[in-house]
Amino acid sequence: MQGASCVEPIDWVEVWLSNRGDPAHLHLSKDGCRIHIRYLVQEVCPTSRLVIQGGQMAEDTTRSTDQPEDRQKDLHQVNKTGLSRRNFLKGLGTGAVAATVAPATLAEADSHSATTGAEITRATVKLSINQQVYQIEVEPRTTLLTVLRDGIDTGGQRIDLTGAKEVCDRGACGGCTILVDGRSVYSCMMLAIDAEGKEITTVEGLADDNELHPVQEAFIEHDALMCGFCTPGFVVASKAILDQNPNPTREEIQAELSGNICRCGTYPFIFEAVASAAKKMK
Amino acid sequence: MAEWGEARKSSLLGKYTQRLSGPQKVTGQAKYTFDINRPGMLYGRILRSHIPRGTLTALDLSPAQQMPGVKAAIPLIEVGKEIRYEGQEIAAVAADTKDIAADAIRAIRFDYDPLDHVVDLGESMSESSPQIRDWENNQSDRQIDEKGDLQAGWTTADAVVEATYSTEVQVHTCLESHGHVAEWDGDQLTVWASTQAVFGTRRDFARHFELPEDKVRVITEHMGGGFGSKFGPGVEGQAAAKLAKETGQPVKLMLTRKGEQNTAGNRPSMVQHVKAGATKEGKLVAYEVSGYGTSGLGGGAGFTGPYVYQVPNYRTEKFNVAINAGSGRAFRAPRHPQGAFAMDSLMDELAEKIGMDSLEFRKLNDPNEIRHAEYDRGAEEIGWNRRQKVAGSAPGIQKRGIGVGSGQWGGGGGKGTKARVNINSDGTVEAVTGTQDLGTGIRTAIAIIVADELGLQPTDITVKIGDTLPGLPSGGSGGSQTTPSVAPVVKTAAMAAKESLINHLAEKVNVVADEVVIKEGSVTIGNNQLSWKEAASTLGMETISEEGSWDENLREGGAAGAQFAEVEVDTETGQVKLIKIVAVQDCGLIINRLATESQINGGVIGGIGYALLEDRIMDGQTGRSLNSNLIDYKVAGAQEIPEIRAIAHDTDRKVTGIGEPVTIPTAGAIANAVYNAIGVRVRSLPITPDKVLTALEEA
Missing domain, CATH: 3.90.1170.50 (Aldehyde oxidase/xanthine dehydrogenase, a/b hammerhead)
Known part of the structure; x- marks a missing residue:
């Protein structure tokens, strides 16, 4: 294992590239691996918005060769999988993300450029959000969700659309659901630069001149919310469902909402609310 | 002493009221x-x-x-x-x-x-484990509880069941970290x-x-x-x-999601070795349990047992085991879901052994009359008579079964809340107290109570909570104590404010207070009728501001619950599909029936996750969690939700809390339904397909 430049001890790697809104799943086998991953990480890569999950740990060869004494000790601690626990743990020691991927090519790259953010470039994008145009300076990695919640436009104004929530930060819970050109999208999985030229609608943009959207009304009437943290995501997703399918069955509502999580357990009343909103919208 | 009066005659108490925070929450305006x-x-x-x-x-x-x-x-x-x-x-x-x-x-x-680390419960108890905290063999002192004469109990038992039940570590997974x-x-x-x-x-x-x-x-x-x-x-x-x-x-x-999942608390796991005996007439006579669990490095693991049912003779031994993982914290009905799952399974096993209907056996040992009524109501709703007479006897690959579980909670509230109701001269009404709304709907409940007293609508009341600045303290929202702690004080504050307004008006027009009647948005003084606003405007430069006081008579603890589950188990894939859950929950005096039904749904759904899906999985080699994210840690989603009948069993007693009791009986009911379907018992939560298939294979 010593001196390995690629990732022999890694059993599997799952890569999601999220710069197209929808995550692409790439399962890379041991042989097919072209990414230099030195640590088992489950982190967001700062430059390419890359999520990696590794099945096993690679060895930090730099550290081992730098520290011959440690290496000696490690030889006595190699466990039955052939993986040294000490090096395994040591390898994780920096807390650094140690993988960089050029989004399209998955080319090898040095790990440390990713850790400092030093080479990050910035760009100004024009985003149309709830029918208002904002100019915002973003980094390539900046997600649409971050812009909505924390973005400041070039005039110094906070966008402050905090209805969409970051909950899982990896497209698993639907808390950040918004509409992009009418389709529901996880805004934590879409880069801000990819949203240029598209019409973005957040939960704040659903009501019409203070008149609530029928879905919003139905959510209130049916108590389809408790703590309410997931509610904006459910409301937006529900609107998108009804735009596509004005007469959903309960089974269809359940299937369509399976990308949203509620921890308080409001689902039964959400299903009722969506069915009732469908009737109202006819 | 104040009284709630005849709540059924109120146009607000116990009726369906929309949440005051609804408009803010559905528009994204609610600021967390x-x-x-x-x-x-x-x-x-x-x-x-x-x-x-x-x-x-x-x-x-x-x-x-x-x-x-x-x-x-x-x-x-x-x-x-x-x-x-x-x-x-x-x-x-x-x-x-x-x-x-x-x-x-x-x-x-x-x-x-x-x-060296250890993250496995069993491994931590072994002699080869590293010592990771100041407990001998990483085990806390045994807590022992004894009652009656256990030996005498065994001699009178006609049937004895011995079993080991276990539950997983469940992570709170708050969506706002x-x-x-x-x-x-x-x-x-x-x-x-x-x-x-x-x-x-x-x-x-x-x-x-x-x-x-x-x-x-x-x-x-x-x-x-x-x-x-x-x-x-x-x-x-x-x-x-x-x-x-x-x-x-x-x-x-x-906190990041990973930080939240790993370090912000969990429901400790449980392993219990239990032995219990009953007479052939259906009386529990002996119960002995040794059990433990891990909450990571902290204490607080444990389980209720014996639970709900009366046992004259028992001995229980309980302790904590330490592992290198984030510590447990209170989690919706701490210790109860673990205990209830084991006890409900045990009751089913004993009933079968003495050849008695499981529900009949429960009734013979359950002293709580409210729960008896709940058993009857729930049994009818689920169709208990459709249950497999012989477990697993239904033909086919997909087999259906029905089961029951029980729960009990305190939740009576307590002293310590200060609350104030203000009536301003423009007719606005403020209710102020230092409690907080977790999503249970206390904000709306306060508005309902004040509106009911003043003859107004809940939307007429401005509820100011979740802030220490006004200096009106209230306790933490735990133990299902919020509503029963807050409601009495808010009620008496509203009563005092109403009395002050009446006295003010009576003095103003020189009549006795009895001649002033405040009702349905207006005020009648003798033959004159004023609108609420007109009446309030007579306050001029004054504001009525009255504090409430604690009143024992307005609240009560001890909420009984029973739940029934119908499941369909695929004996080829091991998948458990929920068909229906009936939850009958003693809710005391209900303030808002809509929010109450939401709570019942929520408790059941939490219980579904606990029964079938959730499990913090630790990797022994690295000592790290393998599922500290929302992809791999499975909470119940839209597809897992069956038909849920949330029955708020209205006892019209006094105000009580139900946030916790509603999540207790679910797992036991589901586990018993799975057994009824396939005739093989899974004694370990969560009941995942692999466990079902293994159990079928071993049977």
């Missing part, structure tokens, strides 16, 4: 701590340990401190100290943006000497906190920073779930306030 953006605010982030155990030998914050946009970096552990679990706090930073804060965390360097926004103005600290206890959090901040309590203000306008895990600032709150102090700028620090 996570949504607070203060001028000049920085973003905080915590560097956490990726190793389960080791001694910190070096920590270098300077690479982070030198990064552009980073305003502060502080250590959260001293070099030389022991790291004891994955996720333990190492350092924290504050930076201009969230992304820079994340970069800064990655730039911090630390080193450590690894120490733990976190704060901290802002200093001189020596005055203001904190927006995602907390279940604004006053408790204020006290803890004051103590930590050695401030007088009145120099700290805690605000929780809305919060995104707590379930028992959010009762104080925690390391993250202290770090946020410290970073804010050091930078002179407000700091928001919310």
